[in-house]
Structure formats: structure tokens, C-alpha cells
Amino acid sequence: MADKGSKGHYRYHWQSHNVKHSGVDDMVLLSKISEDSIVENLKKRYMDDYIFTYIGSVLISVNPFKQMPYFGEKEVEMYQGAAQYENPPHIYALADNMYRNMIIDRENQCVIISKRSSV
Template sequence: MPMPPPPPRAWAWCRDDVDGYLPVKVSKQNTTSATVQLPSGETKIVPSSDILDPIQHPENLEILQDDLVQMDDVNNMSVVDNLRRRIAAEKIYTSVGDILIALNPYKQLPLYTPTVIDDFIKRDPVDLYPHVFGVAMGAFRNMIAERANQSILISGESGAGKTEATKQCLHLLSEVARGEGGEMEMTGIEEKILMANPVLEAFGNAKTVRNDNSSRFGKYMQVHFNQKCVIVGCSTTNYLLEKSRVVSPASGERNFHVM
């Protein structure tokens, strides 16, 4: 059953070609068009069909919610708007309970400094802000508490930042589970793993329309710990290679870097 149109001067969600959805204040609406005020203060006329559900709690539009589960109104519009405002504030991580959403900012941000690492190692991630370090630290602490294997699943579309997220998880683990002396003190385990990455990428990465170095295969990494919870090695298994690319790359794309 379609939602009734919002009353005049009420807040509602409006479709937007750039941002997906925007909160607007509707000042006038008929069957074909509506006059709305955008968050920027600009007034414009939009099709009535672009006006969606009323906003039940407009006072929350200024809140950057760390955890989407805690939102008063959870729907497509409110989730997209919260993520849009968070990335604009350079907060690229957002929680959904135990799940972490990461948005690629396509620029360098001071998110992985020694100070940030130290915070997540010494403090409970629950008391901190959403971060990939919190996911890695949570898995490490659960491994110690439960004496059981833990898994971190990283997925997303091409260019989303999966490789970077994997690198940062390994970075945190290498800092918190470093051995006493030896070569491990000189070279982090994530560096050793990443040294093998160019070889794997050469045979499994390709240029796509959206990403010049897109992974066309999956990687399953097992980080091995000893009884003292110190990293002693890592094994990598590749799978799901996009073999169809060998014989029929799409228009504007390329085959694997090395054939």
C-alpha cells in the first residue's frame, strides 16, 4: 500500500541522482510536482514521484550514527543518508552490529597510525569507534578466550577496498601477536604476505572498466599462531579464478596481467 504524501512543511525522503536519497522539507505538493528545500537551503521543484516516505525523526538528521542498529528509523533512505554524511566527514567505517561497512574514500586518511593501533590493542574495541582494527582485535581476543579458530570475511565489489582491509587486519595482528626477537621483529607478517601478493596478482588480476588492478580471484589466508598466540606463519589458497576472461574479456577490459 503506497504511503500517503507528507503534509506541507514536513520532512520527507527525496530521490536524488547523485546522493541516492536526500532529506528535504516539502513546502508544496500536487499530483505531478513538489516544491522542496534541500539540506543546502536551496529550493527546487521535483516530480511528486521522487517524494518518498515521511521522515519520522528529523531531529536525528544531524546525528552521525556509528552503528546502524541503533538508528530510530532503519530503512534504505536513512541508511544511505547516514553513510553519505559519514563519508563526507571522513568516517569511512560504520558498524551494523558485528558487521563493519567500509567505504573507499579514494584518498589517504590518517586512520592507521601507530597511535590508532595502540588504542585498539590496549582498549576494548567496544569502547572505541568502528574500525577494521576493531574487527581484527575482536577476532584475536575471541581466539584467546575461546581457544578456537576465528574467521574474518571480507567481501565487496571491485575497488571497494578489500585488499586494503585485508592488509590492515594483518597489520594489527602482526603488532599484537609479535614474537620475542628473531626475524619477526624485523619484518611484520603482513609484509611477508604482501611480498607474495604481486605474484598472485600478476596471474589473477586484470584491468576492468572500474579498476585497473581488479582481483579476478579469491584468496583464503590462514594466519597460524602457536600456543602462546604468537604468529608463526601464514598460508594462502587462491580460488574462484575468472577463467572465462582468458577467452572472452569484456569490451574495455583486459586479460590477466601475465598469461
């Protein structure tokens, strides 16, 4: 389900996502959390070009090995000032949340970017 956001564009609601086809946006919602279920969820999402997935406050990104239209002005507007779960998982949501925590709450922030080679 999408509703019109304050900036005039449609916002995504994470609970409306079709789990059967593209997995879950946040893997804490998996009915069984195991290595197999995590890999299966990431695979489903990857096959539908969803390269970002949350596991709680952690963002997982799978390299699509192709150009993706995820980094334009539309996405900047969509994620700026939005709560983390108002839109699909994205690096901009993480960055905006961290920026707000740093400025408003005066909390130190840390980002860890790790690369895992294919098996």
C-alpha cells in the first residue's frame, strides 16, 4: 500500500510488500532465522532487483553487477527526513537516520562497510 507523502509523492509502506515474490525488507520478520532463510531472502530480493535489505538497524546491500536507478534526486527527496520504515531499505535511509542522530541527538555515529567475496 502506498500513500501520498508530505512532499507530494507516494510513500511506500514496508508491510505492504509482496513477501511471496520478493522476500522481506527486514529480515527480523522472517518466520525462521537461519543462514538458509537469510540467503534465500537475499536471493529472492536480488532476483527482483531489490539490492538493499535490513536486518534490524543493519543494512545489507548485494552488488547487482549492473547499473541501477537507485541514486537519483527522486531517492534523495524520498528518504530525506523520512523515518527508516516509511520507504524501502536504502543507503540514503541509513545515512539520513545517522545524520539526524548526529545533529539532533548529538550522538556519535559509525558506519562499517564490509565486502564479502563470493563463495
